[in-house]
Amino acid sequence: MxxxxxxxxxxxxxxxxxxxxxxxxxxxxxxxxxxxxxxxxxxxxxxxxxxxxxxxxxxxKLAKPPTICRIVGKTILDGLGLPTLQVEISCTIQNFPKDICSVAISTHFEVHEDAPPEQAEAEEAERGSEVSTAVQWVNETITEELWGIDPSNQEDVDHILRMFFAKKVQEDLERKELEKSLEDSAMPIAPPPIPPPPPPPPTKKKGQKPGRKETLIEKPIPPAEPVEPVLCGSMAIGAVSLAVAKTSATLDSCPLYLKIASLKHIQEQSATLTLPLLMVSLLSCGKSSPGKLNLMKEVIGIPHPGLTTRQGMEMLLEIQKHINKIIETPLPPKAETKKGHNGSKRGQPQIIGKMSHLGCLIINYDTIEQPLLLIQGICANLGLELGTNLHLAINCAGHELMDYGKGKYEVTVGTLRNAAEMVDMYVELINKYPSIIALIDPFRKEDTEQWDSIYNALGSKCYIVAGTASQSICKLLEHGKLSIPKSNALIIKHTNQTTMSDLVEITNLIDNTQHIAVFGSTEGESCDDSLVDLAVGLGVRFIKLGGLSRGERVAKYNRLLTIEEELVQSGTLGSCEEHTFFYYNEEAEKATEALEAVSAEASELFEPSESFFPTEVVEESAKA
The missing domain is CATH 1.20.890 (cAMP-dependent Protein Kinase, Chain A)
Incomplete structure (x- = not known):
C-alpha cells in the first residue's frame, strides 16, 4: 500500500x-x-x-470561450393556451455554468375556429405528442450532441442538428416498413378485383338535333395532394437552432437581428438594414365567419412604403378603432311598409364581430364588396386614400374553399365557381379595386394551370403569393429550386426542423430567383418575439404577423418598433427606395397588353393626397 x-x-x-x-x-x-x-x-x-x-x-480575455453545457426543453402554453416547446441554454463561462437565454417555437398546426369535436381531439393528441417528443429529444440526445460546442459556430450546430434529424427520419422509416411488413404477413391474400362492366353508350337527349355539339364536360379537378408529413418531435431542431443563435448574440452583447444578418452576409457585413413592410390583418371573413362570405380569410392592410413603421402602425390602429366602433354600433331600425315588412327585399345583416386567433375581428358579411367598402369608407373618414396611403392584400386561403364533392370553390355559401371562373373573378376584383396589391393562396396548389393563368393576367398588377400552397422550406431546399405554383412571392415560416442556416439559404434562393420573401407567423403564436429579429436580419420584403390585437402578436409589433428605434439611433436604418410597389416582373409585363394603362394606374397609386400624416412624407416617397 x-x-x-x-x-x-x-x-x-x-x-x-x-x-x-x-x-x-x-x-x-x-x-x-x-x-x-x-x-x-x-x-x-x-x-x-x-x-x-x-x-x-x-x-x-485569456479564458476559454463560452461553451454549451446544458440545453433544457420544457412544455409551455402559447397564446391560445395550447402546448408548445420552450428551449433554455446554459453555457460554461470562466469555469462556471450560467443560464443565457430561452426561446419558444410555435407548432405548425393550423387553428380551426369551428372544428368538429373528433377533429379537435385528434389534433390535441397529435400536438401533445409532438411537443412531448420534442422535449425528450432536447433533454436527452441533443443536449449531449451539443455539449462543449462554442455557440458562435452556428453552421456546426446546424450541421449536427441536421445529422441528428436525418437519423430520426431513417429510424421512423425503418419502423414504418417493419410495421407494414408485419401487417402484410398477417393479412390473407385477397382475390383479384372483378373489373367493372363497361359504361353504357351515351344516350341521345330528347329533342337534340343531329350534328349538334354536346355540352362540354368540365375537366375533373386534380385530387388534393397528401399532406406533407411532419416527423413527430421535429420542432426541437428549429427551436434549438434559434436558441443557439440567440445565445451567441447574447454573449456578444448584440441584438439577434445583427447575428442573423452576419450569417446572411458572411463575406461582408451590410452597412445598413431595411425594415420589412407591414402586412397587418384587419378583418376576417373566411369559412369560420358567421356570414356567407368564405373568400376572405384575411383582409390585410399594407401602409405606404414612405411611412415609418411607427407611422404605419398608428394609421392601422386608427382604422382598427373605427372598425370596432362600427361593429359595436347597433343598426338603426328599418322603416316598415304598410304590409309590416322592411322596405328592402332583403334585410341588412347585423355585423357581429369576435376576435380571431390571428388577432383581427371576424365579421359577418355576405358579399365580397362589403369588407372592402367598409375599409374604403373608414379611410375616407380619416382623410386617407386607398392605393396611396394604404394598400390591401387578400388572404384567399384557396385550399379551404374547395368543395371536393362538387369539384368547385365555394366563394360564398351556395355560390360555386370552377377554377377558370375563379380567375375571371380575381381579374374583375383587381380591376375594380386596384388598391389590392397582393393575393395570397388564390387557389389550391394542385390547380397549377390556374396559377399560371392568374399570374399571366395579374402578375404585373399585384403580388401573387404562395403561402399554404407552397412546400415546406426543407422540401424547397431539397429540390434546390422554388418548385411552387407560378407566383412572384413566397411566405416562409420558422417551424419544425428549419434551422437558421436553412432560413439564410432559402432567402438567398428567393433573392436569386427575383421572388419576394414574406416572413410570416404561424396561426398559434407564443409571446417570443424572435421571429421579428429573423425577418429584419434576413432582409425580407414583408412581415406578416396578424392583427394588432392579442398579446402574443402585439409583442412582435413592439419588438419591430424597438428595432426601428435602434437602427435610427445607430444610423444604420436603410432607405426604403427598394420597398416600393412597382411592376417588377418582366415576363408578366410582356404578357400585359395595356402597358400604358398600367403605367397610368401606377402614377395614381403614388399620387400624394392629404391625410392625417405629414404630406411631406408621402410626397418624398412618391418621388422615390
Missing part, C-alpha cells in the same frame, strides 16, 4: 509540474508578465476595487 501511495503521489507531482510548465510556456509566448506589469503600472493610482476589476477583465 505504501509503495502504491508513493507512486500515485509521484504521478500527481509530475502532472502538476507539467501543468506549471505549460502555463509558463503559455505566459512566455503571449508575453503575459510584461503586459501584466504594464497593466499594474497603469492602475497604480486606482482604488483596490478598480484594480481588481481591471485584472479581472484582463484575465477574462
Amino acid at each position: 505504501g509503495e502504491a501511495d508513493g507512486g500515485r503521489s509521484c504521478g500527481t507531482t509530475r502532472e502538476l509540474q507539467n501543468l506549471k510548465q505549460q502555463a509558463m510556456e503559455y505566459y512566455r509566448q503571449n508575453d503575459v508578465p510584461r503586459r501584466l506589469e504594464e497593466l499594474l503600472n497603469a492602475t497604480f493610482y486606482l482604488q483596490p476595487a478598480d484594480v481588481y476589476g481591471h485584472l479581472a477583465n484582463y484575465f477574462s
